[in-house]
Amino acid sequence: MKKTTTMRHVFSPAGAASWIVSVAVLLLAGCAAPMHSSSAPRNHGWTKDEVSDSYVFGYPLVVMTSARAVAAAGQAPGGGVNTLQRQDTLPAADDAGVSPHADVDTLASTAWLDLGAEPVVLLLPNTRGEYLDARALDMWTNVVWSTGKFANARGFTKPSAIAFVAPGWDGQLPADVERVDAPGKSLWLSVRFAATGPREVPAARRLQSLVRLEPLSAFVEEHGKRAKGGKRLKPAKREESDSDGESIALADTPAAQTQPVAALDADAFFGRLADALRDNPPSAAEAHELEILADLGVKPGEPAHLPRDAADAIKDGMADAHARLASAPVNALSGNGWTWLADGAGHYADDYALRAYAAFTRPGSGTKEDDIVAATSVDAQGEPLDGDNRYMLHFSAKALPPVRGFWTLTAYTADGALTDGRLPHLSVASRDGLRRNRDGSVDIYVQSASPGRARQVNWVPAPKGPFELVLRLYAPQTGAADGNWQPPALVRK
Template sequence: MFSKKLLMIWLVLLTLFSIVYSYQQELTTDPSEASSLAKDAYIFAYPMLENYRTMYVEAVSPGNFNTFKHVKTLFGPESKTVVRPNNDTIYSTAWLDLKTEPIVITLPEIPDRYFSLQLVDMYTHNFAYAGTRTTGSGSVKVMVACPYWEGEIPSGIDYVFYSEGNYVYCVVRMAINSEKLGDLQRVFEIQHQCSLQTLSKYTGTLSPEPIQTQNFPSFDQTIADSVGFIRYFNFLLGQLRIHPSETALIQSFSKIGVGPDKSFDEAELSEPVREAIKSALVEARQEIFHPGTAMGSITNGWSLPGRIFGNRDRMQDRYLIRAAAAHLGLYGNDLEEAYYPSCFFDSDGEILDASKYNYYISFSKEQLPPVDPKGFWSITMYDENQFMVENALNRYSIGDRSDLTYNEDGSLMLYLQNESPGQSKESNWLPAPDGKFTMTMRIYIPLQEGLDPLYCPPVVRKAGAIE
């Protein structure tokens, strides 16, 4: 009997030892292999980390899921929290927690202006849209579900969108005309009619037992920039369904400790491997922060962004582009929804500077921005710090909703300068700072002809030196 007990204990210990040994064997001891895997893993994870950082601040820490946050002000020169803001649209945002049950989003009929609902998953894919371009101007009810939900779709739901993860970022944009009296109040009224509710509340049925996410890891940028990024990565992988096309890739990362909900202790990695991973992260960030022409091209002084945001099909295998786009600015639109060329140089290739020159941009009728009648276009002025410019007209952007004066042949001249071009031309004047400046054109619902090839606005030219 005693010998049998010893044998059983020995077998248990042997089994435990084998499991531990097997787990350790999964971790590479080759610094070169670790470097390659870590670089690829970090580039893959980077947009997910940026998304989680934002979600942690806006939803996890304050406990603010499944509630619309309506922006009640229009961006202007006093707005310094975000660079290159726009004053064309007002935002309503929400973080959706889909673990327990789907969320139903209701938007009212909005026939008098452009609007869109953008849904972004944990990978930062734009996995669904509703609104003017995609579903029309009528009222719409959409249900958003996690990948594991298999319930019955109730009546009254117009569209069902499935996310690949448990959490979704929701953005509603509504056009506003800052030059139209009372338009801001009209947008507030529309916002009040937008709603979020759980599926059980929508159907009037008993709520399911809540499924809580245990221990959201506190976000620390220092950890996210180190080998410790793997802890966040593993947590996030545990909150989504890994796509079949990426299963093998994620499994390959297991050699450095990556896996859904997998505990991670960097001390289990050898010191040479840890150092190799640290160096790989530096290389990865260099590529993410300096992607070169992969993000677009420069023509006639205008930077023309390529297709750097989109759904899974569009972004499949484009991990560096996805990461660089997240660094440039999270939650950008698909090109079909909005196209944003920006101007940095004039026709001589020189930096724009309204303390030295007056400028103009001349559109022939054929060169006007290619915009769908349901959309609109604008140009916003920024100073050298990428903020809007205070001016006597309180005009920070100009576009097809402005009271512009066109020439008889349908052409258009816009004046870009610090001082007024004269009363007869002020309708077409976009005030510039007394110094360096840049501009961004925004085309909401561009025509297909403006996307292939990409539309390039006319070059900005000097009108004369400032005396």
């Protein structure tokens, strides 16, 4: 297991040295002109590092605002802000538009919230013991509110209402309504119910149909008097999905924008970032990052003007930033070939490397109380996983994944696609009644061919060729977040 100190937003040593030397030269020369004077060429010794650091800093915001723009334009099916989109069926390998590393264990309802006019109220039903995961993220991908705080991960025992409130709103909320103060006017909402196989889909869809979003004024008109009287809120009205069982492509989710944003060139990316910063300024503690951006010609709400005489430095900075997006930061946990996010997930503060990595590889990530996603692409010997081989993952009876909810295992191709073919299932879930050994341990078979009917419930179908195995812990216990527990290595058979 490896755990090191948090990676902070810093210049590389080479870039810092270049910056110090450049400033010293300017001071010795008594230069009173601005650094970007048209009469003197700019020294670009530190431009590569500025571009890389600024890209990593701004990438999550560009992903979120790009996805929200799709929703606001109504380009996605059932799109629009303050409108729930429901995923009615589990994704399959041949589904068009399935996001990389798609979750095949839950049905999700998502929405972009616009709190500018008035607060928006989320109504959640009595889940009657069924697993519920709900979270709201701000435009910098920090978790503003989530259900991970519930110890038993079993959702609500009565209908509940949560009001998301924009900064500066000083109105009153009815009784029995939880207030959540958002840092800005926009949020992304996700509500998920467990559906680890076709038999669980009807129950998950029924619960989905009871989830509602309402502007505060409509909520008060319908529920206000009863709520003010201290009585229970009325259950949310059941609304049948208008898709008749067809899976809705969640085209305006953050996951759908990670690759398109990463494919933008420098001018397009920093142009979007400048526009996004206008309505989503960073905290006061991040003034230094705005200074760096301004030095590059990127200012909130203005067209971006990157230095035209630094094309090579900008190109190198973009390449460095893309490599950082795909590389686990030093403060991620690792062990037995697995890597997973640690304590800072969902509440990133100034850990920009972790935030960007999460936005690129695990968009919409929650906190350590919400879920943990661990991934590996190597076996116990450090060799790349390959579907032409057979592997076993052995959990001892006392070292099963520590969860308050449930856990699952799914195999993906190297580019994040689901395993294709005529398969009984795409993932293995602890809810499936896994076959145990006499000592209580569990063996999971990871391979492309079925291990036989008796072992099939413990079989994770693997794609042909290189693949990645992903372990999801829904409502994890503390040990998984602090590194006291770690997944076992895959043993090649």
